[in-house]
Amino acid sequence: MTLVAGVDSSTQNCKVVIRDADSGAPVRSGRAGHPPGTEVDPVRWWEAMRAAIARAGGLDGVAAISVAGQQHGLIALDSAGHVVRPALMWNDTRSAGAAGDLVREVGAEVYAKRTGTVPVASFTAAKLRWLRDHEPGNAAKVAAVALPHDWLTWRLRGFGPAGAGPLGPELGELVTDRSDASGTAYWSPFTGAYDEELLELALGHPAVLPRVLGPAERAGTVAGTPIAVGPGAGDNAAAALGLDAARGDVVVSIGTSGTVFAVTGHPTRDETGTVAGFADATGQFLPLIATLNAARVLDAVAGLLDVTHEELGLLALDAPPGAGGVVLQPYFEGERTPNLPDATATLFGLTLASATRPALARAAFEGMLCGLADGLDAIRGQGVEADRVLLIGGAAQNAAVQRIAAQTFEPPVVVPRPGEYVADGAAAQAAWVLAEARPRWPLSVAAEPPPDHRPVIRHQYARYAAL
Ligand SMILES: Nc1ncnc2c1ncn2[C@@H]1O[C@H](COP(=O)(O)OP(=O)(O)O)[C@@H](O)[C@H]1O
């Protein structure tokens, strides 16, 4: 049996799956935690990846591996290959002002035309501008800019700071793929090339950028082994690949971030900045919206009510759709869509009658899902069909999330079997690199909550949207 490995280096954890390259059958897996916070020394991600691989039984028998990861994070390297400072992650909102400055200087319409996106705080370009303005000493040292999956792929191949690996710094050996490059706001999905002028505008000087590989192009081999290394991908593009998402499928992922995305044959540009015109991992495109407040909204409210996730779900299902008028605008971490980096969470509509534990619990589910349903509308506005919603991510296995999703979204909701779709997509990419043909592994469905659309949920959420 030929085995392939896929890695998901996400915000909270690193997950590794090892699969049979032909059938896609799972063979073994492992995971390790990441430190909390919105800036992290990427060495900790490297250590977690090594621990997760070890917990998955190592790479014995594995013929190819690919790494997918959280998008956008800035890993700034000096000329010796050392990280200049801890990585600034996608959910670090300090760069909101820098994003605003870049958009003012370039113009939202021009950004959308050149990169398919209008940068907000999450994007790499905004983080580079923040570095230039707030840590000029560090900015001056930047010789190369990598994203989390680029840097992990580089380390896996034996490159790294002088002395850390057998091959030395070799900044020119950095590689990435279209999907992650498209989250920088200095790469064009229209031309498939970097926009070096926009990079320089953000950082203040040129820098080495990872070479952008094609969907099944080899990056090299794992240091000291013949194991092939794939190009890797941004986590959302990897999930689309892992789900084998087809036209008409809209993926809604409820993990640390909430994302809504679909694979399309045409690049998109939304000058309002709501929909990011990303590329996917198959040579197509992946219009996407992302929210900062997803599964952790439920974590926060479960903590407040001192219940488990399952108990929170039972409480929520005790309240009627619309939660008796209670609305949670769940901006616990500021928000990216809508672009409100400094916002905080607010509860609306409380009365003596509605101030109950079930209503608060339901308002948490509804608030989180309404933000994603607004995103689905925006994606449809880009000419994307939505025949069904594929619900994935850590919170998708929660029965109340499934039921309330079927009440919030218009299209039917399908919940694939519990799985690590980002890591699965990376494993599928590794199999693709190996066989030079895209694998078509079967997708099994765990639940199809009966369609039960309740317009009241979104109507009352929308009433407070502008406040
Ligand atoms: N049954 C559940 N109900 C609600 N939330 C859950 C459940 N299981 C996991 N989660 C939440 O899902 C999140 C992790 O999701 P995951 O998709 O693995 O994260 P990431 O986006 O970092 O990859 C955590 O915040 C966790 O608390």
Ligand SMILES: O=C(CO)[C@@H](O)[C@H](O)COP(=O)(O)O
């Ligand atoms: O910023 C985005 C997408 O634009 C996020 O989706 C990140 O890619 C992080 O994802 P998770 O850690 O939640 O998977």
